[in-house]
Amino acid sequence: MEPPLDVDDVVSRVRRNWMKDGLAEIMLGLLFVLMGGGSLAKLALPRWLSLDLLTSALTVAGALGLVWGFKKAKERITFPRCGYVALPQPTRMSRAAMFAMFAAFGVIFTLLMTQFNRMTVPVSALVFALILTAPGLRVKGLRMIWEGVLTLLFGAFLFWFTDLDGSRGLMALTGMIGAAMVIIGAVRLRNFLKSNPLAQEPEA
């Protein structure tokens, strides 16, 4: 007996299509730029100002603002064209796993910048590439895998062709990844808007 359709493909298609409008890339890219910008502000400001806490708070506020903006953009751009869909809320287990993962990344980055300054850029590039590639492999999203490869290339470029290391290297890396993702996202969004004109009759 033949299966009537590939159920796994249908399930992963939902996740793939969630990102086809490029908004996720734009948001993630802006988040990376924000992270780089936050670090730059910390480095640029005079030490006696001691605005570390303020810049961190502004970065967090910016990140929350981006998430809010992403939701609003989905409501205004994607849902009227392709229909409304809500992904399931992450379970308590997956939230805990994500928190543990971010805590581990925090430890790795701190360790790199304090102990292994020269290795900050390549290891960070590897970590960011894994963050991008792992979900790409899960939902068979080729674009995310390419973005992971691009991240590795940025890391390799900064490591071999510049003398940026430590926090400056990390800042440059996040800035480059962020800018690239915003550009990729913007192109995707333009194509999405072209191929999905606003539906005239949204309901049956």
Add this chain to the structure above:
Amino acid sequence: MSELDRIIHEPARLTIIALLSSVKEADFLYLLRETKLTKGNLSTHLMRLEEAGYVEIEKSFRGKIPLTLVRLSSEGRAAFLSYRKSMKDILTPSKAPSKVRRIPIQLPT
């Protein structure tokens, strides 16, 4: 062989159920675009699934535009999981040990 759920086994309904299994809820337009069915066909299949208790349909308005939200019920989720298991059992070759008897033979020297 375990019995397959005929309501889910139909390809269009299976697509709808599979889509709904991976989301919290979706509206009619989303399902229409993803399944590539006609409006009438999709309505009929959704009605059939609702009658079976597999989906919950909520009709409301967003401004002046009618909005039909569809989500998988707990019965629908259980039925879908059971269907997938049955399908896997059918398609996976049995791992039971072969009952072919091995007879040692002696080749002439």
